[in-house]
Amino acid sequence: MSTYNFDYLDELEAEAIHILREVAGQFEKPALLFSGGKDSITLVRLAEKAFRPGKFPFPLVHIDTGHNFEETITYRDQMVERIGEKLIIGSVQESIDQGKVVEQTGKNASRNALQTVTLLDTIAKYGFDACIGGARRDEEKARAKERIFSVRDEFGQWDPKRQRPELWNIYNGKIHKGENIRVFPISNWTELDVWNYIRREKIDLPSIYFSHERDCITRNGQLMAASPFLNMDDEDVIERKQVRFRTVGDMSCTAAVESDAFLIDDIIAEISASKISERGARMDDKVSEAAMEDRKKGGYF
Amino acid sequence: MNILKFFTAGSVDDGKSTLIGRLLYDTDSILADQLEALQRSNRKNDDGTIDLAILTDGLRAEREQGITIDVAYKYFQTEKRKFIIADTPGHIQYTRNMVTGASTANLAIILIDARNGMVEQTIRHSYIVSLLGIKHVVVCINKMDMVDYSETVYRSIIDQYKTLAQQLKLADVTYIPVSALKGDNVVQVSEHMDWYEGESLLHFLEKVDTDHLDRSQLARMPVQWVVRPQTEELHDYRGYAGRVLSGTFKLNDKVTVLPSGASSVVEKIEFFDEALDAAHAGQSVIIHLKDDVDISRGDTIVNASALPQETKLIEADLCWMDTRALDTSIMYNIQHNSKITKCKISEILHRVDINTLEKHAADEFKLNDIGRVIVKTADALAFDLYDDNRANGSAILVDARTNLTVGALMFRAAVE
Numbered sequence: 001m002s003t004y005n006f007d008y009l010d011e012l013e014a015e016a017i018h019i020l021r022e023v024a025g026q027f028e029k030p031a032l033l034f035s036g037g038k039d040s041i042t043l044v045r046l047a048e049k050a051f052r053p054g055k056f057p058f059p060l061v062h063i064d065t066g067h068n069f070e071e072t073i074t075y076r077d078q079m080v081e082r083i084g085e086k087l088i089i090g091s092v093q094e095s096i097d098q099g100k101v102v103e104q105t106g107k108n109a110s111r112n113a114l115q116t117v118t119l120l121d122t123i124a125k126y127g128f129d130a131c132i133g134g135a136r137r138d139e140e141k142a143r144a145k146e147r148i149f150s151v152r153d154e155f156g157q158w159d160p161k162r163q164r165p166e167l168w169n170i171y172n173g174k175i176h177k178g179e180n181i182r183v184f185p186i187s188n189w190t191e192l193d194v195w196n197y198i199r200r201e202k203i204d205l206p207s208i209y210f211s212h213e214r215d216c217i218t219r220n221g222q223l224m225a226a227s228p229f230l231n232m233d234d235e236d237v238i239e240r241k242q243v244r245f246r247t248v249g250d251m252s253c254t255a256a257v258e259s260d261a262f263l264i265d266d267i268i269a270e271i272s273a274s275k276i277s278e279r280g281a282r283m284d285d286k287v288s289e290a291a292m293e294d295r296k297k298g299g300y301f
Numbered sequence: 302m303n304i305l306k307f308f309t310a311g312s313v314d315d316g317k318s319t320l321i322g323r324l325l326y327d328t329d330s331i332l333a334d335q336l337e338a339l340q341r342s343n344r345k346n347d348d349g350t351i352d353l354a355i356l357t358d359g360l361r362a363e364r365e366q367g368i369t370i371d372v373a374y375k376y377f378q379t380e381k382r383k384f385i386i387a388d389t390p391g392h393i394q395y396t397r398n399m400v401t402g403a404s405t406a407n408l409a410i411i412l413i414d415a416r417n418g419m420v421e422q423t424i425r426h427s428y429i430v431s432l433l434g435i436k437h438v439v440v441c442i443n444k445m446d447m448v449d450y451s452e453t454v455y456r457s458i459i460d461q462y463k464t465l466a467q468q469l470k471l472a473d474v475t476y477i478p479v480s481a482l483k484g485d486n487v488v489q490v491s492e493h494m495d496w497y498e499g500e501s502l503l504h505f506l507e508k509v510d511t512d513h514l515d516r517s518q519l520a521r522m523p524v525q526w527v528v529r530p531q532t533e534e535l536h537d538y539r540g541y542a543g544r545v546l547s548g549t550f551k552l553n554d555k556v557t558v559l560p561s562g563a564s565s566v567v568e569k570i571e572f573f574d575e576a577l578d579a580a581h582a583g584q585s586v587i588i589h590l591k592d593d594v595d596i597s598r599g600d601t602i603v604n605a606s607a608l609p610q611e612t613k614l615i616e617a618d619l620c621w622m623d624t625r626a627l628d629t630s631i632m633y634n635i636q637h638n639s640k641i642t643k644c645k646i647s648e649i650l651h652r653v654d655i656n657t658l659e660k661h662a663a664d665e666f667k668l669n670d671i672g673r674v675i676v677k678t679a680d681a682l683a684f685d686l687y688d689d690n691r692a693n694g695s696a697i698l699v700d701a702r703t704n705l706t707v708g709a710l711m712f713r714a715a716v717e
Contacts, residue, residue: 006583008304008383017585018544021525025598025639049573050542050585053535054528137374144373163371164706165397165622167404168695169544170636174704188385190376 009197013046016185018169019148020050023058023130023183026173030058030130030183031088033119036072037248038205039134039186042194044083045203046185058132059086063119065111065250066093067229072248075206090122109231110252120156123180130173132183138190148187154178191246192271199264208245209267211259216241222255246271302378305511307408308387308435310399310426315412316443319352320481321375321388324503327488330377372402381507393422396655396669397622399429400709404695407511408437410502415448415478419461421656427462428655431469432618432671432711434691437509438466438474441502445494446480452496468658477502519685520548520556520604521693522580523638524596528587540571540587541596546638546692547685548604550588551579555605558596559683564605565590582692599640601683609683609693614716618687619646619666619674623700623707627666633707637682637696644698648675675716687711 020043023030032047034040047056062076080087092114095101100121101114123131137144147163149171164172173181186194198205215226217236224230226238229251243256244267261267309317324330375386387402389395403409409430413423430438440462448454455478466474477486478497485491488503499505528540550556554567569589570577580586588602596602603609621627627646635644652663652672663672687694698708 006303006581008302011304011583014544014583014585018525021542021544021585022639024526051526051528052573053532053538054530057526138376141373144375145371160371165401165697165709167401167697167706167709168692169405170638170695170697172636172697172699172704172706174634174699174701176704188374188376190378190383192378193383 009200012189012193015188016046017050019183019185020047022171023132027130029126029128030132031061031128032058032132034060034062035248036076036206038194038198038209039136041203041205042186042197043132043134045201056085059088061088061090061122063090063115063122064092065115066091067111067250067252069208069248069251071206071208088126090118092118095121106231110250112250112253116156128180129175130181130183132185134186135184136189137187148184149173150182151175152180152182195268195271199268206248208248211242211244211262213240214243216243216256223258224255225251227251302382303511304383304385305408305506306385306406307410308389308402308406309410310389315414316481317412320412320441320443320487321386323481323484323487325375325377327484328377328379328503372398379507384506393425393669397620400433400620403429403433403435406435408439408509409435410439410441412441412443413458415442415444415454415458418458424465424658425655427465427469427471428658431471434687436473438471439502439505440474440476442476442478443481445478445485446483450493475505517548517690518604518607519690520550521546522550522588522602523640524598524600524602525639526598527596540589541602542587544585545580545582547582547690549579549581556602557605557608558594559601559603559611560681561595563594565592565594603683609685610715611681611683612715613678613681615676615712616714616716617674617676618711618713619672620709621666621668621670621707622709623705624668634699634701635676635678635696636699637684640682643679645677646674647677650674676710684712686713
């Protein structure tokens with residue numbers, strides 16, 4: 001008894017497990033949105049802790065932009081194999097082929113914005129009433145005000161003015177037909193908390209999180225992985241760099257940072273000392289001060 | 302290292318956002334790109350320094366109007382502790398947001414403008430702190446730089462506040478003179494107030510007892526989910542998954558399952574791949590019972606020797622949170638942990654004028670109204686009184702027509 005030690009990671013973990021079980025208990029057709037990034041990988045571990053030795057009461061859903069890092073897809077498939085849970089893939093390429101969305105053109109073209117349509121289509125196709133995501137409140141200031149249970153209307157829109165009060169640890173999951181709820185179990189975690197948890201739990205990650213050599217070009221002051229998905233021209237100079245990625249998104253919008261962090265301890269040391277926030281390496285947030293708020297209103301994760 | 306959750310109350314001009322900005326800034330919790338965005342922004346203080354308040358104003362409407370509308374959560378950590386701040390608006394029209402922010406906090410910071418002393422909203426904010434049962438209160442007398450760091454001003458405000466604290470039964474109050482704008486006594490102890498012998502706000506926050514461990518005998522675990530793998534090798538496996546709200550469950554403890562009243566004994570406690578000897582308040586675990594009793598989501602497992610209240614009539618404090626007024630003629634859903642049942646507000650006992658703390662007879666309850674009511678539930682709830690056990694003494698009201706959360710309830714007495 002006297003050895004009982006409930007530290008901050010234990011508390012964050014217990015809270016997230018509680019939230020996941022509320023989703024299981026309150027919804028008919030929940031899903032876990034899996035991006036292959038460290039936050040959704042953490043969610044998978046938390047789901048194991050919430051439901052094992054039973055099965056997850058929801059499938060994993062991956063919205064595949066078709067521009068993913070190969071390492072992410074390999075990781076995804078191996079993980080699904082290991083945990084023995086169902087994976088549903090929503091394909092942005094399919095949405096493009098069906099003419100539902102139009103590929104962006106120009107130098108800064110990215111499929112990041114297109115995935116919202118694929119996501120909403122996938123939600124409608126399977127009738128998901130709750131989608132669990134790995135967003136955190138420390139990522140961005142619009143997110144700082146989002147609820148753990150966040151209601152989206154039929155069009156996937158978030159209305160910041162009509163958020164429900166969320167009191168104590170009681171989560172109101174009641175919705176009308178057509179609406180769904182985005183659930184964020186790790187809302188109260190910071191980037192550093194996630195890394196410390198991954199270290200403590202010895203969770204495997206896709207290799208791109210760790211330092212490696214890669215061909216890069218510099219765009220708008222940021223290092224981007226050279227790839228067929230990036231519209232490159234003669235002005236772009238390819239350089240071999242020692243880099244790693246702090247977030248895992250679409251190859252066309254996720255910037256690398258120069259880094260020698262090969263081990264998780266190095267990464268934690270690097271982040272602790274870092275002077276650039278995680279979303280600082282996301283081109284998609286740079287458009288305006290309200291960029292994230294606008295995308296969330298439009299149905300983005 | 303553990304977590305301290307605190308909330309801040311103050312009005313538009315009290316410098317609340319500046320205080321939070323200062324805490325983040327002086328603890329190096331603002332990163333370069335955020336700082337750059339801050340500098341790009343054209344909101345500056347009169348002396349040209351960065352307006353730290355922008356850091357917490359998240360939504361576009363708030364940036365435009367320069368006010369905090371919704372609860373914003375902010376995070377920072379020092380070597381000693383992780384902090385979660387619920388930054389809430391102070392204006393009376395946002396009382397519900399303040400109640401929301403206060404509901405999960407274990408410490409409240411109340412800001413008083415040194416130039417104005419205690420004002421109406423100080424009473425309102427302090428009332429909410431006492432209503433929500435927040436254990437620790439820090440009163441920051443802010444803008445000390447505007448009153449020449451005067452000890453006399455500080456002392457007279459403290460004296461005023463002590464009377465209020467007594468009236469509201471706030472047991473643990475700490476006073477700190479600060480200037481959020483200049484940074485005095487926020488992170489660093491001020492050089493301008495030699496007469497102040499206490500510590501800085503941050504230092505206090507790092508040390509204050511967070512009371513994470515609930516030592517009470519009130520072992521409670523609402524069942525959220527029943528784990529039944531139904532595989533060949535786990536054919537008879539039946540585990541009750543939930544988060545321990547309060548108290549401790551140990552192996553072989555005698556327990557009662559409510560509402561059925563069935564008795565059993567704790568046979569096994571699991572956490573993922575570990576078998577535990579005990580499950581404490583805050584932990585999310587799986588409990589197995591010796592007897593084959595019928596248990597489903599919404600039931601509560603409790604210590605058999607410290608049973609909760611169980612009635613269908615409960616006297617409670619209610620904070621109304623919807624623009625549509627309370628309708629005593631219709632049924633609402635009441636959500637008490639994992640249990641949802643129907644209810645009516647059968648009687649309004651009084652409403653509190655939260656600016657003067659006077660109680661008035663009332664027959665209606667509108668947005669942001671707070672008062673005492675009688676709740677009549679369809680199924681009996683297994684609850685504790687809010688003052689004894691916050692986690693099992695609170696509930697929300699949901700309007701079945703809109704699905705909105707319309708009320709916050711704090712249980713004060715079982716009505717026989």
